Amino acid sequence: MPDTLTPDRLQPRDALPILFELPYDARPLVVPGRLLLHPAPDLARLVLRGDASALGVAFSLELPTQPCRAVEANGRSALWLGPDEWLLLASPGTLVPTVSVPGAAVVDAGHRQVGLILEGPSAPDVLAAGCPLDLHPTAFPVGMCTRTVFGKAEIVLWRQDNARFHVEVWRSFAAYVHGLLERAAPL
Amino acid sequence: MLLIPCPICGIRPEAEFTYAGEAHIARPAEPASLDDHAWGEFLYARTNPKGDHAERWRHTHGCGRFFNAVRNTHTDRFITSYLAGTARPHGTPSAASPDAPAMRNDTEQWGQA
Ligand SMILES: [Zn+2]
Numbered sequence: 001m002p003d004t005l006t007p008d009r010l011q012p013r014d015a016l017p018i019l020f021e022l023p024y025d026a027r028p029l030v031v032p033g034r035l036l037l038h039p040a041p042d043l044a045r046l047v048l049r050g051d052a053s054a055l056g057v058a059f060s061l062e063l064p065t066q067p068c069r070a071v072e073a074n075g076r077s078a079l080w081l082g083p084d085e086w087l088l089l090a091s092p093g094t095l096v097p098t099v100s101v102p103g104a105a106v107v108d109a110g111h112r113q114v115g116l117i118l119e120g121p122s123a124p125d126v127l128a129a130g131c132p133l134d135l136h137p138t139a140f141p142v143g144m145c146t147r148t149v150f151g152k153a154e155i156v157l158w159r160q161d162n163a164r165f166h167v168e169v170w171r172s173f174a175a176y177v178h179g180l181l182e183r184a185a186p187l
Numbered sequence: 188m189l190l191i192p193c194p195i196c197g198i199r200p201e202a203e204f205t206y207a208g209e210a211h212i213a214r215p216a217e218p219a220s221l222d223d224h225a226w227g228e229f230l231y232a233r234t235n236p237k238g239d240h241a242e243r244w245r246h247t248h249g250c251g252r253f254f255n256a257v258r259n260t261h262t263d264r265f266i267t268s269y270l271a272g273t274a275r276p277h278g279t280p281s282a283a284s285p286d287a288p289a290m291r292n293d294t295e296q297w298g299q300a
Binding site: 068082083085146147148149154 | 188196199203248251
């Protein structure tokens with residue numbers, strides 16, 4: 001495991017302050033009783049490629065091997081992205097592997113993407129404005145996560161609760177995705 | 188929108204996929220030993236059937252993986268899909284049959300998405 005993955009390396013706030021500015025109007029959008037759209041808290045993000053059990057040991061978390069499922073433990077979330085690929089989310093500075101994992105790839109994607117939270121009974125309908133997946137709870141249950149598309153942008157969609165979704169989007173697409181969600185929000 | 192069965196993720200919308208040409212075309216082991224005609228055949232000659240066609244797809248905006256599928260080019264129905272690197276399943280109709288059987292990519296076969 002490269003020794004560059006230290007908490008200091010994962011929090012270059014002083015060196016690159018622009019990375020901590022959200023690329024869209026981050027004021028929460030509130031439609032009382034129906035929708036709340038707001039930025040996710042600041043997160044550390046790692047993309048893991050390799051063996052599930054070895055990587056799980058290194059990050060003290062059992063990685064999901066069932067397709068399109070997320071697990072949460074020890075304050076960390078692991079989202080299945082592909083058969084040997086996961087997105088790890090946690091508080092900034094906390095994602096440091098405990099042992100090295102030969103043959104695995106661990107990439108810091110902390111500032112490549114931003115998180116958006118959609119809450120409320122209208123959340124599935126608002127997402128459906130740009131996402132072609134069936135978001136009914138029987139087709140997209142709580143705990144399901146996947147890469148997909150929203151309009152013309154790629155996103156990672158994770159259903160944390162029946163009426164709560166976490167959306168990860170590359171930061172250069174964030175203003176577009178946020179704007180489309182705003183336009184789709186109920187009046 | 189066309190629904191495509193990813194062998195890993197289940198049935199997913201067409202917008203998440205990228206088409207990648209005919210499947211099961213092996214690159215010659217010794218390209219230098221081929222004459223121009225044989226090399227041209229490898230590069231460009233495709234079966235182009237009106238009927239069932241084994242082809243590669245990539246679930247680009249999903250699991251990201253390449254896989255193979257048999258699709259009827261006449262009806263645009265997917266007959267089956269299977270992991271990259273595995274052989275075309277026995278029992279899938281050959282390219283000679285004009286019409287595809289009924290679509291079998293229901294949730295019972297593929298599981299929930
Ligand atoms: Zn897939």
